[in-house]
Amino acid sequence: MDSKSSKINNFSFRFALLSISLVLTSAYALSPAIPQMIKSFPDQSVSSIELLVTVPAFSVMILVLLSSYISKKVGEKLTVCIGLVLVTVFGIFPFFTSSYMLTLVSRIFLGAGFGLINSFAVSLISEFYKGSQKASMMGFRSGFESLGQAIMTFVAGLFLAFGWKYTTLVYLIAIPIFLLFYYYIPSDKKSQNLKNDADKVKNNIKQKISLPVWGIAIFLFLIVIFYIGMTVRFPLIVTSYHLGNAEDASLTLSIMTFGGMLLGFVFGFIYKTFKKYTLSLGIFCMAASNIIVNLSHIFIIVSIGAILSGIAYAIIVAYMFSLISDVSSLGSNTLSTSVVLVGCNLGALLAPYGLKIVATIFNNNSISLPFIVYGVILLMMGVGSLFLKKSV
Known part of the structure; x- marks a missing residue:
């Protein structure tokens, strides 16, 4: 050596x-x-x-x-x-x-x-x-x-x-x-x-962005809005509904990200098990997490919903980033990855305004309302991903 x-x-x-x-x-x-x-x-x-x-x-x-x-x-x-x-x-x-x-x-x-x-x-x-x-x-x-x-x-x-x-x-x-x-x-x-x-x-080689890469960037833009929306709003839900204190919310968010970490290490096994349905699994799990957080007012249940969101997010992101090299134009992997990263960070930046837009559209300032809306959108995205896989 x-x-x-x-x-x-x-x-x-x-x-x-x-x-x-x-x-x-x-x-x-x-x-x-x-x-x-x-x-x-x-x-x-x-x-x-x-x-x-x-x-x-x-x-x-x-x-x-x-x-x-x-x-x-x-x-x-x-x-x-x-x-x-x-x-x-x-x-x-x-x-x-x-x-x-x-x-x-x-x-x-x-x-x-x-x-x-x-x-x-x-x-x-x-x-x-x-x-x-x-x-x-x-x-x-x-x-x-x-x-x-x-x-x-x-x-x-x-x-x-x-x-x-x-x-x-x-x-x-x-x-x-x-x-x-x-x-x-x-x-x-x-x-x-x-x-x-x-x-x-x-x-x-002239680097260029393929249409599927733009699709991945837009899709992850929305997913990040949903995930970061959960991250930034969860502590307020816990304290406003008197489910716990800020320290309790912090512990849940730590477990949420730790769960995502563990999922990253075992993603290969999950992909081998669910194959082309891996993405649908992640989307449906994120939909369930948002609906749980909206409907429940019990700290343990709401925390489970938040933690499930972290796990689902890890599945979706790992799957989509693994797709980039498959759908990128020849010699454009680095540029394609940068474009997808920009989409992700734009979603993170606008996440608070996503929460605000939902409140404005429904004329309802309930701090948990956006998550039932996000849950419904994710359910539709999940169904769409099933049909997409059947057509591929």
């Missing part, structure tokens, strides 16, 4: 490479703090407060598309390191201010940090690993993403006892991640980049 092979198979190297995925979905770790934030900013609407949780998705969309250009100027390693610095600085910035606007701006810059990291959390694995090792690392990467959200949501819930501003301190986790990544990941991969560029020129 040569020194390079030995290095990339070293536990420390693997952990350092995977660790950057721990923070990628941590924007939603502040969801349990929404009830307290509403009290801190009485002049702001509920949607405006929920926007603080989802607005990082706006800058993630932009930086996901720009990160490749930035990395060509400063290198992949430095791009990721800059992202981790932004996560640290702007993640904890709200701790030092009482201004809603400054908090909003800091959350936008936090998303910029996520965006600089996002693409390379995947592409760096492809640079160092091939074949079954690559597939295994990709699975663990997905697991680390969910694990990070679960841990940070849980810790943020514990910090709520001291006030919502203390929940922002969870972003200090980016400091040890920065040190691990900076120390263990090499910076000089120019030869590999040149090789990739040469291959593209040699094969004269």
